[in-house]
Amino acid sequence: MEKSWRFWGTLERCLLTLGSWVWGVCRISLLALILTFHLYGGILLLCLILASVAGILYKFQDVLLYFPDQPSSSRLYVPMPTGIPNENVYIRTKDGVRLNLILLRYTGENPALVPTILYFHGNAGNIGHRVPNALLMLVNLKANVVLVDYRGYGKSDGEPSEEGLYQDAEATLDYVMSRPDIDKTKIILFGRSLGGAVAIRYVTLCRMPSLFISGLSDQLIPPVMMKQLYELSPARTKRLGIFPEGTHNDTWQCQGYFAALEQFIKELLKGHAQEEASQGSASVTII
Numbered sequence: 001m002e003k004s005w006r007f008w009g010t011l012e013r014c015l016l017t018l019g020s021w022v023w024g025v026c027r028i029s030l031l032a033l034i035l036t037f038h039l040y041g042g043i044l045l046l047c048l049i050l051a052s053v054a055g056i057l058y059k060f061q062d063v064l065l066y067f068p069d070q071p072s073s074s075r076l077y078v079p080m081p082t083g084i085p086n087e088n089v090y091i092r093t094k095d096g097v098r099l100n101l102i103l104l105r106y107t108g109e110n111p112a113l114v115p116t117i118l119y120f121h122g123n124a125g126n127i128g129h130r131v132p133n134a135l136l137m138l139v140n141l142k143a144n145v146v147l148v149d150y151r152g153y154g155k156s157d158g159e160p161s162e163e164g165l166y167q168d169a170e171a172t173l174d175y176v177m178s179r180p181d182i183d184k185t186k187i188i189l190f191g192r193s194l195g196g197a198v199a200i201r202y203v204t205l206c207r208m209p210s211l212f213i214s215g216l217s218d219q220l221i222p223p224v225m226m227k228q229l230y231e232l233s234p235a236r237t238k239r240l241g242i243f244p245e246g247t248h249n250d251t252w253q254c255q256g257y258f259a260a261l262e263q264f265i266k267e268l269l270k271g272h273a274q275e276e277a278s279q280g281s282a283s284v285t286i287i
């Protein structure tokens with residue numbers, strides 16, 4: 001059995017290498033292929049041209065998906081919070097990419113016992129642009145807030161990609177769980193827009209308690225998709241918060257938004273406090 005798995009694994013790697021080599025040759029010779037096809041035609045040439053175009057689009061899809069340079073100063077300047085305790089931190093992912101984090105510290109009553117929110121932001125901009133939203137979280141939810149710039153965003157190194165975003169989230173969670181001054185039984189993953197996809201990946205893996213916030217006036221992402229995510233979520237505890245006036249970028253400014261988050265967190269902390277204490281294990285929540 002082990003030899004069989006090794007054989008198929010080796011075969012898969014060989015096919016991937018061969019495919020990558022063929023695509024590379026086609027990409028380099030695309031212009032020549034087009035000229036040759038124009039002169040002589042032929043099904044084989046047409047197939048090679050189509051394969052080259054498809055490969056180029058696949059290779060550069062990340063350029064079409066992610067916008068770390070909007071606005072134009074996003075890679076040069078990250079606004080930092082003022083008047084509140086914070087830490088500007090750099091960590092490394094498992095594949096060696098350096099990420100920039102901002103930790104906003106709650107300094108009210110019992111700061112060592114408050115929840116910690118991991119904030120995964122949306123497309124474009126950097127973590128500094130999300131500080132106003134994060135500060136309101138800190139004040140209204142009485143929680144620490146950790147903001148992370150994905151690879152290729154803000155002052156983080158690398159280039160953005162789907163798999164890279166997941167590794168960035170894992171590295172951020174590992175860092176937070178390693179800190180002795182943070183309550184590991186009260187970790188909350190929060191995602192907006194693109195960050196929602198990053199956070200929700202953990203739902204399918206761990207069936208975490210989840211709160212879905214939907215702005216019905218969102219003109220960018222159809223609100224019905226949020227309802228579908230809610231219905232498909234495997235979480236045993238899940239809630240759906242609806243804000244009729246909420247758009248893609250300003251639902252967090254709607255009346256009752258932070259009250260909905262606060263109620264959900266209180267419900268979880270109350271319902272699971274005894275179970276977490278008896279098990280002594282970490283608890284992670286998705287919002």
